Amino acid sequence: MTMHDTSDDNVDQIIDRAASASEQWKRAIIAERTRALDAVADALDQHADELIPIAQRETHLAEARLRGELRRTSFQLRMFAEMLPEGLWLDARIDHADADWPMGAPRPDLRRQLEPIGATLVFAASNFPFAFSVAGGDTVSALAAGNAVVLKAHHGHPDLSAATAAVVVDALAEVGAPEGLFQTIYGTEAGVRALRAPGIKAAAFTGSVRGGRALFDIAASRPEPIPFYGELGSTNPAFVTRRAAERDAAGIARDFVASVTGSAGQLCTKPGVLFVPAESSLVAELEAQQLPAATPLLNGGIESGFRESVASTSGVAGVRTLGAGADDAADAPAAVLFAASSQTLRAEMDTLMSEMFGPAALVVTYDDESELLEIADRLEGQLTATIIGEDDDEIAVDLLPKLSERAGRVLWNQWPTGVSVTWAQQHGGPYPATTAVGTTSVGMAAITRFLRPVAYQNVPQGLLPDALKEGNPLGIARRVDGILVLP
Amino acid sequence: MTMHDTSDDNVDQIIDRAASASEQWKRAIIAERTRALDAVADALDQHADELIPIAQRETHLAEARLRGELRRTSFQLRMFAEMLPEGLWLDARIDHADADWPMGAPRPDLRRQLEPIGATLVFAASNFPFAFSVAGGDTVSALAAGNAVVLKAHHGHPDLSAATAAVVVDALAEVGAPEGLFQTIYGTEAGVRALRAPGIKAAAFTGSVRGGRALFDIAASRPEPIPFYGELGSTNPAFVTRRAAERDAAGIARDFVASVTGSAGQLCTKPGVLFVPAESSLVAELEAQQLPAATPLLNGGIESGFRESVASTSGVAGVRTLGAGADDAADAPAAVLFAASSQTLRAEMDTLMSEMFGPAALVVTYDDESELLEIADRLEGQLTATIIGEDDDEIAVDLLPKLSERAGRVLWNQWPTGVSVTWAQQHGGPYPATTAVGTTSVGMAAITRFLRPVAYQNVPQGLLPDALKEGNPLGIARRVDGILVLP
Numbered sequence: 001m002t003m004h005d006t007s008d009d010n011v012d013q014i015i016d017r018a019a020s021a022s023e024q025w026k027r028a029i030i031a032e033r034t035r036a037l038d039a040v041a042d043a044l045d046q047h048a049d050e051l052i053p054i055a056q057r058e059t060h061l062a063e064a065r066l067r068g069e070l071r072r073t074s075f076q077l078r079m080f081a082e083m084l085p086e087g088l089w090l091d092a093r094i095d096h097a098d099a100d101w102p103m104g105a106p107r108p109d110l111r112r113q114l115e116p117i118g119a120t121l122v123f124a125a126s127n128f129p130f131a132f133s134v135a136g137g138d139t140v141s142a143l144a145a146g147n148a149v150v151l152k153a154h155h156g157h158p159d160l161s162a163a164t165a166a167v168v169v170d171a172l173a174e175v176g177a178p179e180g181l182f183q184t185i186y187g188t189e190a191g192v193r194a195l196r197a198p199g200i201k202a203a204a205f206t207g208s209v210r211g212g213r214a215l216f217d218i219a220a221s222r223p224e225p226i227p228f229y230g231e232l233g234s235t236n237p238a239f240v241t242r243r244a245a246e247r248d249a250a251g252i253a254r255d256f257v258a259s260v261t262g263s264a265g266q267l268c269t270k271p272g273v274l275f276v277p278a279e280s281s282l283v284a285e286l287e288a289q290q291l292p293a294a295t296p297l298l299n300g301g302i303e304s305g306f307r308e309s310v311a312s313t314s315g316v317a318g319v320r321t322l323g324a325g326a327d328d329a330a331d332a333p334a335a336v337l338f339a340a341s342s343q344t345l346r347a348e349m350d351t352l353m354s355e356m357f358g359p360a361a362l363v364v365t366y367d368d369e370s371e372l373l374e375i376a377d378r379l380e381g382q383l384t385a386t387i388i389g390e391d392d393d394e395i396a397v398d399l400l401p402k403l404s405e406r407a408g409r410v411l412w413n414q415w416p417t418g419v420s421v422t423w424a425q426q427h428g429g430p431y432p433a434t435t436a437v438g439t440t441s442v443g444m445a446a447i448t449r450f451l452r453p454v455a456y457q458n459v460p461q462g463l464l465p466d467a468l469k470e471g472n473p474l475g476i477a478r479r480v481d482g483i484l485v486l487p
Numbered sequence: 488m489t490m491h492d493t494s495d496d497n498v499d500q501i502i503d504r505a506a507s508a509s510e511q512w513k514r515a516i517i518a519e520r521t522r523a524l525d526a527v528a529d530a531l532d533q534h535a536d537e538l539i540p541i542a543q544r545e546t547h548l549a550e551a552r553l554r555g556e557l558r559r560t561s562f563q564l565r566m567f568a569e570m571l572p573e574g575l576w577l578d579a580r581i582d583h584a585d586a587d588w589p590m591g592a593p594r595p596d597l598r599r600q601l602e603p604i605g606a607t608l609v610f611a612a613s614n615f616p617f618a619f620s621v622a623g624g625d626t627v628s629a630l631a632a633g634n635a636v637v638l639k640a641h642h643g644h645p646d647l648s649a650a651t652a653a654v655v656v657d658a659l660a661e662v663g664a665p666e667g668l669f670q671t672i673y674g675t676e677a678g679v680r681a682l683r684a685p686g687i688k689a690a691a692f693t694g695s696v697r698g699g700r701a702l703f704d705i706a707a708s709r710p711e712p713i714p715f716y717g718e719l720g721s722t723n724p725a726f727v728t729r730r731a732a733e734r735d736a737a738g739i740a741r742d743f744v745a746s747v748t749g750s751a752g753q754l755c756t757k758p759g760v761l762f763v764p765a766e767s768s769l770v771a772e773l774e775a776q777q778l779p780a781a782t783p784l785l786n787g788g789i790e791s792g793f794r795e796s797v798a799s800t801s802g803v804a805g806v807r808t809l810g811a812g813a814d815d816a817a818d819a820p821a822a823v824l825f826a827a828s829s830q831t832l833r834a835e836m837d838t839l840m841s842e843m844f845g846p847a848a849l850v851v852t853y854d855d856e857s858e859l860l861e862i863a864d865r866l867e868g869q870l871t872a873t874i875i876g877e878d879d880d881e882i883a884v885d886l887l888p889k890l891s892e893r894a895g896r897v898l899w900n901q902w903p904t905g906v907s908v909t910w911a912q913q914h915g916g917p918y919p920a921t922t923a924v925g926t927t928s929v930g931m932a933a934i935t936r937f938l939r940p941v942a943y944q945n946v947p948q949g950l951l952p953d954a955l956k957e958g959n960p961l962g963i964a965r966r967v968d969g970i971l972v973l974p
Contacts, residue, residue, distance in 0.1 A: 068592070095912075103907060104562065105907065201917075225918060404941045404943075405513075409941070409942040418592060420588065424582040438604070444969075449925075453925065453926075455913030456896075459899040463883055484964055
């Protein structure tokens with residue numbers, strides 16, 4: 001592993017460069033931003049054969065999974081690049097002066113758009129070494145919004161971080177982006193110092209509840225508090241209705257286990273608790289599933305955390321082991337399914353609804369579907385909640401709205417892993433799923449996190465930002481005197 | 488003054504009722520919400536003659552000002568009501584399933600909209616007893632978004648709060664809104680208890696930096712942190728260019744003093760510091776202004792705070808009194824204008840750029856326009872920043888973008904007081920102007936604060952919210968497969 005300069009002086013210089021790069025990047029025309037994002041995407045694709053082996057060595061993830069993840073990462077960069085010229089994300093609004101404004105006083109000429117928030121600190125995640133790391137979703141949405149990025153590399157894949165960062169920096173330099181637009185820092189101390197720096201105006205994070213909350217608290221307690229967009233933890237409950245279990249117990253059992261054990265269960269949207277009717281063959285089908293052989297987890301910290309959470313679940317009276325994978329070893333924990341009754345769950349909800357980050361899940365048997373409503377009422381905030389049901393299941397009419405109050409994404413007859421990058425995607429929910437309930441870290445709406453509104457009153461045309469000029473030189477959709485006007 | 492039950496039990500019951508009302512209100516169709524907002528607006532107008540005298544007695548504000556403010560308040564309710572059916576605020580997005588999604592994995596059917604955040608706690612302000620109080624901007628935007636509101640009344644106008652609340656509650660009951668949709672609590676302790684209650688999902692505040700920061704810290708340190716939309720403090724600097732001062736020194740002096748002393752200077756957007764060229768007649772024109780006679784401030788706390796901040800400014804070596812109003816009295820401080828050189832300001836920036844909430848301002852003389860850029864670089868976050876200039880003033884090309892980085896609203900040749908309620912208004916800026924830099928508390932975008940995104944994946948048509956159904960039953964603009972589609 002390469003050594004990195006983590007001295008305070010170096011961190012401070014990095015922040016200074018980022019602040020100044022942010023000021024330049026803010027003024028870059030949209031075409032420069034799209035060119036930069038496309039250049040990074042192309043460079044990542046071109047360096048795939050160099051990056052993938054480093055990622056395999058450092059994360060123990062399979063090659064196919066990593067290649068897919070890298071493809072997703074460059075796709076995401078290109079999708080943001082494609083979105084930028086369309087400009088709806090600027091939320092441009094123009095109110096012309098109106099002497100007869102019914103408020104009782106004349107309306108001045110007011111024009112408002114979203115502008116870059118300023119230099120942004122991104123904490124990389126361990127479990128997606130490409131898509132939620134150096135050039136991942138937080139980085140691309142902050143850059144697309146017009147901000148410089150300081151990336152705190154994850155200690156789980158330092159060499160990959162350095163190699164990816166070099167690709168990003170070179171690609172940005174080749175298209176003439178400002179120096180310091182993208183920089184990396186290493187180590188917890190450097191990350192905390194950067195988070196406290198006045199030059200940093202927003203931060204994003206994907207990781208554990210404990211780590212994320214500690215950083216959120218630092219961001220909130222700064223003399224100038226800044227937005228901290230943390231994606232922390234989620235159990236992602238899935239509810240199988242009685243009739244769905246009758247229809248396709250075998251299929252449900254197979255697909256659930258695949259969703260739980262993919263990427264060795266190290267996904268933030270892994271369905272961690274499955275509610276199934278006690279009186280159905282689904283329990284037996286789940287018991288009969290062959291769990292995959294043990295594979296090493298991302299790193300030692302993840303592994304010990306996983307073992308702790310599994311021990312905590314299995315230590316609850318009334319919890320039994322429904323099935324376990326072969327080859328449990330010192331450095332590769334076996335996948336495991338637990339089972340408990342809904343009575344047990346309700347008595348030990350805090351423990352049993354805690355995330356087990358790794359290849360484990362809990363199957364909860366219920367007697368009556370109405371129990372699901374009571375349980376839904378007690379859920380903490382979730383990234384996702386899933387119903388496996390029949391279209392005319394009566395329980396869904398009440399259960400689905402309850403779940404929408406507690407989760408950012410509600411699924412029907414699909415499994416929550418495999419988060420698609422789209423216009424309508426939502427990856428974020430009430431705390432502890434995220435620290436900022438109104439935001440998403442995946443999908444095109446993620447850009448909004450790194451923007452802030454500015455209104456211009458009575459400002460001459462020549463001094464207005466292009467998006468707000470009378471002639472609409474950017475050719476974007478705008479709300480003019482309250483009416484949405486397409487270009 | 489009426490006595491109010493501020494017992495813990497009563498506060499807890501109020502929160503419980505609010506949470507349950509919020510759940511009902513969330514499901515109310517748009518037409519019910521618009522009817523409720525319109526009903527409150529009508530009721531306020533009808534009760535004007537009853538409410539205005541109470542407001543005069545409790546706030547010492549003039550009748551004309553209060554009548555204008557009440558008109559603004561009912562106008563604001565109607566404007567939100569009018570916006571609701573248009574539905575662009577729902578940010579509805581529909582991505583149809585796509586087997587060939589270039590990300591590398593099929594895209595599922597994903598549909599996303601903004602939904603109500605949950606029961607909201609609103610802390611009323613003292614200086615706008617109608618527009619930022621019981622039925623003010625925070626209340627209406629939270630209600631419009633589909634949430635119940637618990638209003639913590641301001642101690643400065645308790646009788647007006649109770650009278651206005653009775654009007655609101657009656658109007659809501661008449662149109663059949665859920666019981667508990669709008670409730671009031673009284674006293675600091677009750678406010679803090681409510682802010683800590685798990686049933687409260689967001690809070691809004693307008694007031695001082697000290698009080699607002701203390702509440703922000705409580706909101707952020709909850710087990711489940713919630714968004715706290717605080718509008719705290721702002722000095723609202725205004726910069727007069729050399730050529731503008733030459734053109735119309737008398738007009739600038741007159742309009743500045745009017746903006747500073749209107750409502751006895753008790754406006755969050757009062758221009759507290761005016762930068763003027765030392766070598767111009769503007770200083771003499773300002774000195775020649777007749778300042779209005781002393782009037783009592785809103786309440787004793789405001790008055791003692793004002794006297795402290797004035798003493799702190801006048802205590803800085805190099806600060807002189809440029810002019811003062813007549814009739815300084817124990818219960819009615821005189822208006823005052825101070826003057827200092829830009830050197831003095833730069834040496835004592837923290838003290839001299841602090842808000843003096845009341846009828847006072849500081850005039851800062853500069854020698855060279857380039858100094859303005861240096862000063863702009865050092866500004867804290869502001870609600871507004873103003874340039875009084877000529878359209879072809881070279882300095883504006885650099886100064887205006889710098890100000891846009893530090894203020895939420897940038898004005899040209901107009902004064903910042905008199906915040907219009909419009910589509911494009913922005914009332915909020917970097918800290919300490921607001922605690923949530925990406926938001927506004929005035930204008931139609933204020934609704935976004937009380938919404939959170941929810942995505943539905945593969946959900947049957949019959950279970951989807953109306954805004955996301957294929958047939959577009961609400962008839963709203965939506966982003967479908969990435970393209971904005973008008974109804």
